[in-house]
Amino acid sequence: MLQVLIQGLLLSGLYALIAVGFTLIFSVGRVLNLAYGAYLLIGGYAYFYFAQTLGMPKFAGVLMAGIFGCVLGLLKFQLIVKPLKGNHVAIEISTLILAVFLQSTVIFVFGDSSKILLPIIPGVERVAGAAIPFSNLFAAIASWIILLSLWWFVRSTHMGRAMQAVSMDAKGAAISGVDANRVNMFTWGLSGALGAIAGVFFASYTQLYPGMWVAPLIIAVAVVIVGGIGSIIGTLIVAHIVGFLEILTSAYIAPELRGVFTMLLIIVILVWRPSGLFGREEL
Amino acid sequence: MSAKLEIRNLVKKFGGLTATNDVSFTIEPGQSVGLIGPNGAGKTTIFSQIMGEHPQTKGEILIDGKEISHLATPQRIHAGVSRTYQVPRPFSEMSVAENIRVGLMPDSIWDMITRGPNREREVEIASAIGLGEDQLERLPSELSMGDLRKLEMARTLATSPRLMLLDEVFAGLTVNEIAVISDLVQSMRDDGMTFLIVSHDLKALEPLVDHAIAINHGEVIAQGQYQDVMGSDIVRASYLGTA
Amino acid sequence: MNLRWHHFALWALFIVGMFALPQFVSNGTLRTMIFANFLAIFAISWDTLSGRTGYISFGHPFLIGIGAYTTAILTHRFDFPVEISIPIAVIATMVGGLIVLLPALRIKGSYFALVTLAMMELVYQLVQVVRPDLTGGTRGMSGLPTLTRGAANGYYMSVSLMLAIALSMWLIMKTRLGTALSAIGMNEEAVSGSGLSVTKLKMTAFLMSAFIAGLGGAVYIHYLGSIAPRALFDINFVFTIIVAALIGGAGTTIGPIAGAFFLTFLLEYLRPWLPGAERYMVYSGLALLIYMYQPKGMWALMTQATFKSKIRP
Ligand SMILES: Nc1ncnc2c1ncn2[C@@H]1O[C@H](COP(=O)(O)OP(=O)(O)OP(=O)(O)O)[C@@H](O)[C@H]1O
Ligand SMILES: [Mg+2]
Numbered sequence A: 001m002l003q004v005l006i007q008g009l010l011l012s013g014l015y016a017l018i019a020v021g022f023t024l025i026f027s028v029g030r031v032l033n034l035a036y037g038a039y040l041l042i043g044g045y046a047y048f049y050f051a052q053t054l055g056m057p058k059f060a061g062v063l064m065a066g067i068f069g070c071v072l073g074l075l076k077f078q079l080i081v082k083p084l085k086g087n088h089v090a091i092e093i094s095t096l097i098l099a100v101f102l103q104s105t106v107i108f109v110f111g112d113s114s115k116i117l118l119p120i121i122p123g124v125e126r127v128a129g130a131a132i133p134f135s136n137l138f139a140a141i142a143s144w145i146i147l148l149s150l151w152w153f154v155r156s157t158h159m160g161r162a163m164q165a166v167s168m169d170a171k172g173a174a175i176s177g178v179d180a181n182r183v184n185m186f187t188w189g190l191s192g193a194l195g196a197i198a199g200v201f202f203a204s205y206t207q208l209y210p211g212m213w214v215a216p217l218i219i220a221v222a223v224v225i226v227g228g229i230g231s232i233i234g235t236l237i238v239a240h241i242v243g244f245l246e247i248l249t250s251a252y253i254a255p256e257l258r259g260v261f262t263m264l265l266i267i268v269i270l271v272w273r274p275s276g277l278f279g280r281e282e283l
Numbered sequence B: 001m002s003a004k005l006e007i008r009n010l011v012k013k014f015g016g017l018t019a020t021n022d023v024s025f026t027i028e029p030g031q032s033v034g035l036i037g038p039n040g041a042g043k044t045t046i047f048s049q050i051m052g053e054h055p056q057t058k059g060e061i062l063i064d065g066k067e068i069s070h071l072a073t074p075q076r077i078h079a080g081v082s083r084t085y086q087v088p089r090p091f092s093e094m095s096v097a098e099n100i101r102v103g104l105m106p107d108s109i110w111d112m113i114t115r116g117p118n119r120e121r122e123v124e125i126a127s128a129i130g131l132g133e134d135q136l137e138r139l140p141s142e143l144s145m146g147d148l149r150k151l152e153m154a155r156t157l158a159t160s161p162r163l164m165l166l167d168e169v170f171a172g173l174t175v176n177e178i179a180v181i182s183d184l185v186q187s188m189r190d191d192g193m194t195f196l197i198v199s200h201d202l203k204a205l206e207p208l209v210d211h212a213i214a215i216n217h218g219e220v221i222a223q224g225q226y227q228d229v230m231g232s233d234i235v236r237a238s239y240l241g242t243a
Numbered sequence C: 001m002n003l004r005w006h007h008f009a010l011w012a013l014f015i016v017g018m019f020a021l022p023q024f025v026s027n028g029t030l031r032t033m034i035f036a037n038f039l040a041i042f043a044i045s046w047d048t049l050s051g052r053t054g055y056i057s058f059g060h061p062f063l064i065g066i067g068a069y070t071t072a073i074l075t076h077r078f079d080f081p082v083e084i085s086i087p088i089a090v091i092a093t094m095v096g097g098l099i100v101l102l103p104a105l106r107i108k109g110s111y112f113a114l115v116t117l118a119m120m121e122l123v124y125q126l127v128q129v130v131r132p133d134l135t136g137g138t139r140g141m142s143g144l145p146t147l148t149r150g151a152a153n154g155y156y157m158s159v160s161l162m163l164a165i166a167l168s169m170w171l172i173m174k175t176r177l178g179t180a181l182s183a184i185g186m187n188e189e190a191v192s193g194s195g196l197s198v199t200k201l202k203m204t205a206f207l208m209s210a211f212i213a214g215l216g217g218a219v220y221i222h223y224l225g226s227i228a229p230r231a232l233f234d235i236n237f238v239f240t241i242i243v244a245a246l247i248g249g250a251g252t253t254i255g256p257i258a259g260a261f262f263l264t265f266l267l268e269y270l271r272p273w274l275p276g277a278e279r280y281m282v283y284s285g286l287a288l289l290i291y292m293y294q295p296k297g298m299w300a301l302m303t304q305a306t307f308k309s310k311i312r313p
Helices: A002-028 A035-054 A056-083 A088-112 A133-158 A158-168 A170-175 A181-204 A214-227 A230-251 A259-271 B043-050 B073-078 B097-104 B109-114 B119-128 B146-159 B174-190 B202-208 B228-231 B233-239 C006-023 C027-053 C058-078 C084-103 C108-129 C151-174 C177-187 C187-194 C198-224 C235-248 C253-271 C279-293 C295-305
Strands: A122-127 A129-133 B003-013 B015-027 B031-036 B058-063 B081-083 B163-167 B194-198 B212-214 B220-227
Touching: A002 A035, A002 A129, A002 A133, A002 A158, A002 A181, A002 A230, A035 A056, A035 A088, A035 A181, A035 A214, A035 C027, A056 A088, A056 B097, A056 B220, A088 A122, A088 C108, A088 C279, A122 A133, A129 A133, A129 C235, A133 A158, A133 A181, A133 A230, A158 A181, A158 B058, A181 A214, A214 A230, A214 A259, A214 B015, A230 A259, A259 B194, A259 C084, A259 C108, B003 B043, B015 B043, B015 B212, B015 B220, B031 B043, B031 B202, B043 B081, B043 B163, B043 B194, B073 B081, B081 B146, B081 B228, B097 B119, B097 B146, B097 C084, B097 C177, B109 C177, B109 C198, B146 B163, B146 B174, B174 B194, B174 B202, B194 B202, B212 B228, B212 B233, B220 B228, B220 C187, C006 C027, C006 C151, C027 C151, C027 C177, C027 C198, C027 C235, C027 C253, C058 C084, C058 C108, C058 C198, C058 C235, C084 C108, C084 C198, C151 C177, C151 C198, C177 C198, C187 C198, C235 C279, C235 C295, C253 C279, C253 C295, C279 C295
Parallel strands: B031 B194, B031 B212, B081 B163, B163 B194
Antiparallel strands: A122 A129, B003 B015, B003 B058, B212 B220
């Protein structure tokens, strides 16, 4: 019981971190960024390269991952999203193509086989039969800190409010003097960095391999769709629903079925209540 | 050829905003009525409720005495009502003829496949509306604003309505183009078509309508003979922005 | 119907050319072309729904998979003859797909894409754990009855199927139904404002798409003789189908075929230099460039170059 609780909390924290960058783009830019999963991929491999191959300090590795993700996000916005000018179908398709491109680039550089990421913080603590790797604990705590500061940021800073304004009404925001381009750039950069950092944690939780971007993409999608577009609190709540659902399924039903309920949740919610469980479109 | 429209206590809420509030009016068969009001008054919203695109929060809509609120948009078209859009959004990658073709189509997949388009009818509608045969193969992006509005009318006309709702048909047109559309509306009136026309261009509207309904902030503030409505203090005031 | 004699002349030429090919090329090339034919079928199926109406399906392997698994299970576990199992598979794809995805057709744009993606992943996971005695679980099934022997026969079978599907879809899309479906992609509201039931149209497009996907999927695995979930319910497979349709030109019939051949041969020619999955780097990079430059694909690029016609980018 306690074991399930602990594992659920750890996994949910990780999922929240994965989903939050996706939420940002979906609510501010109103685009479905199917290449979001690729940030995690790039982040994971950047960390692997800098921290493990080059032997840089781990913190620097995470930082490099964040930088790579940020740059990738900015490039994507400038080179793909902006030229397509709000054509949603085209953006979805081109981001999917981009994701496959990045995946095959990773294969080209690092090869097809999976890599083992050394834990960011080594060590395991046992509580009531549950093994808690410090890495995972750290990831969960980090994701809480990141989410809460993001929540504070959006609510309290000038840039955060500008993001809110653009997310609610891009045209209205432009009229009241918000530079939507700058806000978008910032959001894409931030989302990329968050995604890449989440990728480091995700890869150390599971494993690092070129196809690893699909699962987190679907988790991010699930969390955002079910939580309601652009709600940070909704994201947090639903990340826990999805996380616990998976842990409970694998503990009490069958480990192979752990993803099934996540998928069902997406489908049912989308068809039944497209605006999500926790309603509307404010950050 | 004519249809009667009755609107009873129509209320439309967009979240907290009440776009139309308890709107009621009746248009007798063959009448032509102007719907006027300042920007944001709720004119377009009345249209989209009649068509079922934004179903009303409360109230009733009757065509020829029959309630249509439970019908989906295509069925309302079959009941004889059709509208134009304030901002023309034609099928952008289709020729003028194909745009009209969509309006002419039967709602039966089998018919669509087995029977070819009715070329004559397409040409007929186009020329009735003042689109020349040389324009039939053009793309909407190659048309002037005036011709786009004509295309919008043509697509509406193709559904053989008995009641037409025209939203800002004169906006962005030259004097000549206004005259063409005006003549067209006149001749359809003579054939018995019922009209509800939204226009900011009162000079163009006046000769086309016998009655008028004025709304502001989603509420009817005056209705009756066109001259009486335009003469009423409350309507003048709302246009000057003091009400 | 807007059909001209030269359209049929071009089709006749194309069909004769495709059937004459085995005389001129090696068996290796033929095998590549068989895959191109199947990819073309899947791309036409995708295009029938997504290319025309703008409802993007990211889960097309879900439909292909219903067809493939139905016939595989029927023949392998219950000894059905292929002539019976394939029609059943096609019907199962249409009915099964409709039950699951019909509610999804109510929702718009991006959400539809997401539901289809989730659907594919769901089926992928379920196939492996629910009744593995039937589905073969993670490993799939092999030793399925095959329809043909030898490269030439396989080619004739696949090319006939592909051409029959292409020609039928071309004819159907030339009718007013085709016009109405494209109209949905441009302005759905105005279609229902023209008195047409959009739901009915979308359902028709979906059923045609499912028919082709189910048929293609069923025949495909009886060409391969085996079925494996990972190769089927794979985002790279979705990607290949979509890119084939797009790169050739969505919303046309010749586009998906051209795209499928181009991509299959591109992958084949890259093999000596890039043996593994990194070939997709060239493939996707190229696709991205073409798509960003001309979302309507190479077909539009070519017609643009030839006629300088005004096709909106
Ligand atoms: N889909 C919608 N969602 C939310 N609010 C809406 C929507 N459509 C209209 N409104 C609001 O309802 C009110 C009435 O709008 P409507 O378009 O009916 O006005 P109108 O009289 O047609 O104005 P105009 O002369 O500018 O065309 C406005 O305040 C508008 O912002
Ligand atoms: Mg209006």
